[in-house]
Amino acid sequence: MKIVGTNVNECTLCGACESTCSTFYYKEDNRQKSTIQVEELPDQRGAAISVCNQCGDCIAICPVLAIKKSQSGVVVLNKKLCIGCYNCVGVCPTGTMFWHEDLTEPFKCIACARCTKECPTEAIFMQEV
Amino acid sequence: MSGVVEKMRASRKVLAEYNYEPAQIERGYAGKTLYINLSNKNIISKDVTQQMKDIFIGGKGFGLWYLWNAVKPDTKWNDPENEIIISPGPISGITQYPGSGKSLVVTLSPLTDSIMDSNVGGFFGPYFKFSGWDALEIQGKADKDVVVFIDGDNGRVTIEEVDLDPSASHLLSDQLTELMAESEQGRKNVSVVSSGSGAEHTRIGVLNFSFYDLRRKAARLKQAGRGGIGTVFRDKKLAALVVKFSGLSGKSNNPADPAKIARTGVKITREINKFDDTQFRMRQIGTANLMTPMNDYDLLPVHNFKYGSHKDAVGISSEVLRSRFTQKMPDGCWVGCALSCCKAVDDFVPKTGPFKGEKVIVDGPEYENAAGLGANCGIFDADYVIEANFYCDTYGIDTISTGTIIAFIMECYEKGIVNKKITGGLELNFGNAEAAMELIHQMGQGRGFGNIAGQGVRRLKKIFAEEYGGDPAFMQDIGMENKGLEYSQYQAKESLAQQGGYALTNKGPQHDEAWLIFMDMVNNQLPTFEKKAEALHYFPMFRTWFGLQGLCKLPWNDIIPESNATSESPEKIPEHVQNYVDIFNAVTGKSIDQDEMIRQSERVYNFQRVFNLRMGFGTRKHDAAPYRGLGPVTEEEYESRQERYDKQLKEDVGINPEGMSTAEKVAAMRSYRQGRYETLIDVVYKRRGWNENGVPKLEHLKELGIDFPEVVEVVKKHL
Secondary structure (H helix, E strand, O other): OEEEEEOHHHOOOOOHHHHHHHHHHHOOOOHHHOOEEEEEOOOOOOEEEEEOOOOOHHHHHOOOOOEEEOOOOOEEEOOOOOOOOOHHHHHOOOOOOEOOOOOOOOEOOOOOOHHHHHOOOOOEEEEEO | OOHHHHHHHHHOEEEEEEEOOOOOOEOOEOOEEEEEEOOOOEEEEEEOOHHHHHHHOOOHHHHHHHHHHHOOOOOOOOOOOOOEEEEOOOOOOOOOOOOOOOEEEEEEOOOOOOEEEEEEOOOHHHHHHHOOOOEEEEEOOOOOOEEEEEEOOOOEEEEEEOOOOOOOHHHHHHHHHHHHOOOOHHHHHEEEEEOOHHHHHOOOEOEEEEEEEOOOOEEEEEEEOHHHHHHHHHHOOEEEEEEEOOOOOOOOOOOOOHHHHHHHHHHHHHHHHHHHHHOOOHHHHHHHHHHHHHHHOOOOOEOOOOEOOOHHHHHHOHHHHHHHOOOOOOEOOOOOOOOOEOOEEEEEOOOOOOOOOOOEEEEOOOHHHHHHHHHHHOOOOHHHHHHHHHHHHHHOEOHHHHHHHHHHHHHHHHOOOOOOOOOOOOOOOOOOHHHHHHHHHHHHHOOOOHHHHOOOHHHHHHHHHHHHOOOHHHHHHHOOEEOOEEOOOOOOOOOHHHHHHHHOOOOOOOOOOOOOHHHHHHOOOOOOHHHHHHHHHHHHHHHHHHHHHOOOOHHHHOOOOHHHHHOOOHHHOHHHHHHHHHHHHHHHOOOOOHHHHHHHHHHHHHHHHHHHHHOOOOOHHHHOOOHHHOOOOOHHHHHHOHHHHHHHHHHHHOOOOOOOOHHHHHHHHHHHHHHHHHHHHHHHHHHHOEOOOOOEOHHHHHHHOOOOHHHHHHHHOOO
């Protein structure tokens, strides 16, 4: 399966990935509604990139079975079944099941690869695992 | 569809029908109450008034208000005018904060003859509210068994006769879920309230509220357990209530400020994920995590509350029970509860009774089940505890009362007050699991000595005295009931505050008002009478609040936030108290603070106290505790903890025990402890704004804004 791989040393914090993601999925340029989020670490320690590694820890916690692995191995959240409890947000070991105050349901990366195509430095890329 | 359900469907006969446009939920309220009279089959919609929301808030508050208006001072539990009121409360049904799916049930109790309330999980309350109703009032009695169906998808309420067997709640819940759901996928949208045959034959019937478990593909059960509400339900010839609501989402409760709820919910959900595994392990073991520490601290009731620990308790330790739970994953009674404490044993095969040899799902065992059915009866066998738990649930009888009743009978049996002839051959010595299980079957099926046992400890004391010559004074000492309700399962002898936490309650000795044992006994945070009184004011009021809102208590202090380490009042878990204030405000759009939160409870708590007065109870004499709950009754009990008691006589009482006989020491200790309990009552009443007889003072009621003419009229008779 393919996931979004990261190379933080290459990240320039330009935010292109966040813009691409939130604009495609939520029709607004708002990094807080992006399923990949980058931030600058304090003390000039570079960048941190948060994006789902498709580990699936959230699947078992979902009380309404709204999270499943797709045939390609990507973890997907069915928003029609989701009841917005955020248990998956609480359990996510990488902090990449995101939520936003405007949205009832949480959201996550489905490895669509759009962001990787916009990254100017290949700090993110599609990786076979 | 299974054959049984097909037959049920074909037999449905509508006796009454009511069609309605489901109310839109506004800030946690539907604004309507569904009233059903089973005698004349009348179904109506009532408006929920602003005054109800302001004074009584919801949940138990609404239940008390409707019951007050429904009954007269001489109404008995089995009179048609007695009601069962179920109300979820304004916060109930949110999915973002753990423990937010509760319902509160209120009725006149067949055990206490006064007001009973019970807090229960399962999906019924939220689905019922989202079907357009803040409360359900059921009055009257049907001639034959009926089922009430509430279809929130189509706005239709019916009272129906259905060909069914109401004796086993776990089967009936599954069958009615299948009947009401349009498809297998739709079963998650159905919740059933039912009881069982035990509720028909005892005074300790429960209501089982179902929640459909998508992973197990079965309806599981949570209990409105205390005080015999199921007995009232079956006396009304109600076989079941069934609700269907298919549109659940994170927005169904339509709160004023969803973002604030989400923020608060995510915060505590992350906290649970981070700390639960190293704190109370509610997700792994549920409340059964208490078994081992309670035994270690001499707090586990053993042999009818004589002792607080036992060498064989390892047989039902937290780890043993954990090993029996299946699925090994968080398991909640309301969707979205991250604390997920409700465990189950799948594919359990009972060795006895009507389901002998069949595979069943057992909900539990929780702490109270293992402590009451097991340790308190001297039975330290996990298989027994699981099987007894299963049968109590499906017969619809309260595990807590059952445990305390059987423990009392066992002590009477060992003392020779009752014998094999009286028990119909049951050798009810402590530890006899086979005899105890048979007694549960007899209670569940209305056979033999079970018909007597199911009357509860208060009535057993009278029967054993009048018919078998038992010593009334001794049985008064060892019969662990107060107000007619059996004690729940904590040994409170060494915690004076908890002795009050049990007996200075509105409904009877249930630890949902105050659980102060650790604070008082282990941590010594309440060293003076005044501090104990403050705790016995604050905590009952604070915990009453959960029952107004439709909340579970566990996420308040069964997970501890990091901020508690530096808090000035860690026992209150201030961060979590503020969470509750925040989510109340976020749901309702109001702006209460922590003081007003306590005021909300005080209004309802004092109203309930006055309601008790109105029904002929609620004064100081009703707050008396059996001496077994305060100290060692017998010489054997004293000698089992002689070092501790001798030390107390010397240091606390100022008596040198040397040279005294055990009988003299028991008497000296008793005099001291009973005096101390009376002093506690004095200071607690004062702190609560009550007079020395436990009657709320008029100025206190006025200050709270509940000095309604009918309330004042009741109180004046006692001043």
